[in-house]
Amino acid sequence: MSFAPDSILRPLHQRAADVELLRAGPAPAGAVVRVARAAETTLRRMLRDDPTAPVELRLRALSDDDLPAPDLLGELRRRNRLPLELAAAVHELQGAAQRIAAGDEPLPRDGQLALSVAEGLDAHVRALPAMPLEDPVEEEDEPLHGESAQTVHAVPAERRRFPWQALAALAVLVLLLVVVVRMRADGRASRGLERAEAAYAAGRVAEAEAGFRAWADEHPRDPQVRVYLARIYREAGRRADANLQLKAGLDVAPENPGLHTELGYLLLDGGHPAQAAERFRTALGFNPEGVGAQRARGGLVRALREAGRPADAERELQQAPAELRALMRSAPAPAGSSSTAPAPSSAP
Structure with a gap:
């Protein structure tokens, strides 16, 4: 059998109603988040169904813990399976989805970005050259990657504000200062690990090895x-x-x-x-x-x-x-x- 675009695109097709909402006007918060998650699931299916990729890598594509989203984009770019512009748009959409899921209101361009990614992925997958797949995945409709049945929506601004009294606010500020000082030290170290992981995902093995060795020496x-x-x-x-x-x-x-x-x-x-x-x-x-x-x-x-x-x-x-x-x-x-x-x- 051959490469099956409809199977890869199924997560996005299941979000057709959300895509129509994005076309209609101002972006509903939940629609942006759901389309972002469907786009990531689609990319995982692209790598999973790539017969030129090692089986071990295709196994890792099944889990966002084995292959986090930034590494997923890096692998697809390294294997020349995703255009740079589309990869950058997906990365930006993932950031917007995280911001909205944390309680922020969607920005005016978030809806257009989600729509652009959905349409761009659809066109890109359908344009990929056919490649043999000896035994394609036989799937039933399933919940999309990382999603639950709970509706995603932004938290109203009034619920994100708390009427602290002056004394409590001062105590909290002191505590936060202590936490920030500690986090700065941890953050500098963790950024070194994140850079090593990003270098490995991008194929810069020597840089990744040096970063991982430095982290291993400290931890x-x-x-x-x-x-x-x-x-x-x-x-x-x-x-x-x-x-x-x-x-x-x-x-x-x-x-x-x-x-x-x-x-x-x-x-x-x-x-x-x-x-x-x-x-x-x-x-x-x-x-x-x-x-x-x-x-x-x-x-x-x-x-x-x-x-x-x-x-x-x-x-x-x-x-x-x-x-x-x-x-x-x-x-x-x-x-x-x-x-x-x-x-x-x-x-x-």
């Missing part, structure tokens, strides 16, 4: 930065360095599922699918349904296949969501035997 007990560094080293073929990062992370966070998942992929790359399968099972034991679970389950299915256990792989696949089942069934079959490197020794 040696943070397991997530070890996952980032291990992934960078694994993708660069530096298996020993990746193993050292994972060992350091597992020494302080032995129950962190992300570390076990990344170690599973390291073992797979080294030709040790049976040991990799155990790591993926460990990750799923700590985190069977939450953030990163689909990436771990996808790795487990691949490991079982490469270990010559297709029946076990199929049983695991039956427990997975429909999106993951379709994605894994469209993945290439294992490429036979390969040279086997010594297995990493990162057991906690």
